[in-house]
Amino acid sequence: MxxxxxxxxxxxxxxxxxxxxxxxxxxxxxxxxxxxxxxxxxxxxxxxxxxxxxxxxxxxxxxxxxxxxxxxxxxxxxxxxxxxxxxxxxxxxxxxxxxxxxxxxxxxxxxxxxxxxxxxxxxxxxxxxxxxxxxxxxxxxxxxxxxxxxxxxxxxxxxxxxxxxxxxxxxxxxxxxxxxxxxxxxxxxxxxxxxxxxxxxxxxxxxxxxPSDGRAAGRDDAPAGQRLLSIVGLRHAVMVTAAVGLCLGGLDLLVVAFTEQHHRGTGAVSWVLAALSAGSAVGGIAYGAVSWRASNRVRLPLLAAGLGAAVVGAGLSPGVYVLAALAAVAGLFIAPALTTAYLIADESVGAGSRTRAGAWVNTAVNAGSSVGAAVVGLLVDRLPPAVCFAVAAVPALLCAAVVTRGAVSRS
CATH class of the missing domain: 1.20.1250.20 (MFS general substrate transporter like domains)
Structure with a gap:
């Protein structure tokens, strides 16, 4: 629990x-x-x-x-x-x-x-x-x-x-x-x-x-990135943050489409995205201030699932004000999820590989964001907004389930 x-x-x-x-x-x-x-x-x-x-x-x-x-x-x-x-x-x-x-x-x-x-x-x-x-x-x-x-x-x-x-x-x-x-x-x-x-x-x-760390070494003839990603904890962290990035990249574009559909100006977009960032800041501060019993590897998929569920809920918003409120709720999970992923990356490798491990997490969320925006951009004119929000949430929910199942099967 x-x-x-x-x-x-x-x-x-x-x-x-x-x-x-x-x-x-x-x-x-x-x-x-x-x-x-x-x-x-x-x-x-x-x-x-x-x-x-x-x-x-x-x-x-x-x-x-x-x-x-x-x-x-x-x-x-x-x-x-x-x-x-x-x-x-x-x-x-x-x-x-x-x-x-x-x-x-x-x-x-x-x-x-x-x-x-x-x-x-x-x-x-x-x-x-x-x-x-x-x-x-x-x-x-x-x-x-x-x-x-x-x-x-x-x-x-x-x-x-x-x-x-x-x-x-x-x-x-x-x-x-x-x-x-x-x-x-x-x-x-x-x-x-x-x-x-x-x-x-x-x-x-x-x-x-x-010095390089034995836990990150793996096979000596394997490429460095492959050796690092063979570490289960780091691989899971990269998977989850890529899914979080996919979700967030799609969300930014969907906010624009939602406000246009409700005949609101660009100012409304700024307010909704500001609510998302504010929620992330509040979530990050609160998350760091609490001591948790569950391990980082248990918390990470739960945080991703929370983000996905909040994004699904945002797609059901009747108006921009409700969307802003639900965006703030979604934001509560962003900074904690990324913080946890970086902690897992840090504890999965030794001192000689920590910068690379953190960079893999950083790359995953940024690449996921770019891909998410591109995919949602192809769908936003073809599907109802609520469906598009659900599609944007699928990577976070699916990856959370996969990582949780993998953690349970290894325990």
Whole structure:
């Protein structure tokens, strides 16, 4: 049964996380760099559209950027596991920032070449520094207690959620006073400054030669990613987060379709998605503050199932206000599910593979989100909204059932 265990007065708190030596400095630097990711997508889309005058080119450029950034994430993380963040992150961030600066220059005025922009975004996506996985690996080194580590991961997940809310707001401020390309330039500065501040932290010292772990080794002749995914716990975490991503990617598009069907403007979309993010933030904070008796591997499929059930319920909403309320309920499960998946990834491998393991979870949710949006986009004009919401929820519900059955059969 999933229930919180009694919390003693000595239960670690979020304040205790930030009081850990070097934690606040390291976390702050990582958040500064990760704010770049909250700004860059919208900045790129606006700048490319303004420069080329084509939504099709803007969409294609964003797809190329997302594909290279997401699918090469485990490879970049493998470099960090092998050589350490202090050796890999500075040149990676420097090249990435330089490519963003080139994109800002190319899109500052109308007439940019679509071919040139495509080449630049592919290169930029290939060098995107994996600051999220690196920070989660550093949390494992900073925090020894597992309860405190869960709170650290919850705090990290909620902060990341807020960055992706505040990032577009900052872009809105920038474009009031400058061309959209200025947002790309700001993103370049943020990633460079944040990364350099991160690698200068004392918490990063001694992480340059983390040995590979026997649990992640498997067969010596197998590819590294295959060896990692042969670990049952990590494989389940990746499966569930991919399903969560599929669900969320479809949900974003369905909110737009729902509000249009109910003759509401784009402002209603923003409110519903804000409710989803707010629910995720509240859920993440509450989840991290409670000590649970059930293990991470038991909780993860239950959280995914809760998300799926809430999305099914959202499809039955009679109006936008009810949809916003149910989106907030769905959000309650998002940050806890991702936090739990990252914890499983961390505990499934050793120190020499943690960045890669976290990157696989990160890749799964982002790739799932892209695929979910594409699939629902094909269905939204052909099926009733309630059916589309149910289809979007199926991956989370189905994967939760499969993972739960696998866990039961192994026990």
């Amino acid at each position: 999933l229930s919180p265990s009694p919390v003693s007065s000595r239960t670690p708190s979020y304040a205790a996380v930030l009081r850990t030596p070097h934690a606040a400095r390291t976390f702050g630097a990582a958040l500064l760099g990760r704010l770049s990711y909250g700004m860059v997508s919208l900045s790129l889309m606006l700048a490319v559209n303004a420069s080329t005058g084509s939504y099709s080119v803007a969409g294609a450029v964003m797809a190329l950027y997302g594909a290279t950034s997401v699918f090469l994430s485990p490879s970049r993380a493998a470099l960090i596991d092998r050589h350490g963040p202090r050796r890999v992150l500075p040149p990676m961030a420097g090249i990435y920032a330089a490519l963003l600066a080139a994109l800002a220059y190319a899109t500052w005025r109308p007439g940019a070449s679509a071919f040139l922009l495509g080449a630049l975004v592919c290169a930029a996506g290939a060098f995107t520094p994996p600051l999220g996985p690196v920070m989660r690996t550093l949390w494992s080194g900073l925090v020894a207690d597992r309860e405190l580590l869960r709170r650290a991961y919850s705090l990290d997940g909620v902060a990341e959620e807020l960055l992706f809310v505040s990032g577009p707001l900052l872009v809105g401020v920038v474009v009031r006073f400058a061309p959209p390309a200025a947002g790309i330039a700001v993103s370049a500065a943020l990633i460079l400054v944040g990364t350099m501040a991160l690698v200068s932290s004392p918490a990063v010292r001694g992480t340059d030669a983390a």
